Amino acid sequence: MWLHRVSGMVVLVTTLLYGIVGYVKLMLVKDDVHAPMGIAVTSVVFLLAITGVVTRLRLLRGEGN
Secondary structure (H helix, E strand, O other): OHHHHHHHHHHHHHHHHHHHHHHHHHOOOOOOOHHHHHHHHHHHHHHHHHHHHHHHHHHHHHHHO
C-alpha cells in the first residue's frame, strides 16, 4: 500500500511540475500539437490522482460501517 501511495505522489508531482513549467515557458498555447497535449496529460494525471484519493477514502469509510 505504501509503495502505491509513494509512486502515485511521485507521478503526480513530477507531472504537475513539468506541466506547469512547460506552460509558464510558453505563456500561451501555440499552434504546436504538444502544448494542448501537455495540458491534457497534466489534467488527466491530476484527475487520476484525485480519484485514487477519493477511492481510498471511500474504502476506509466503508470498512467502518
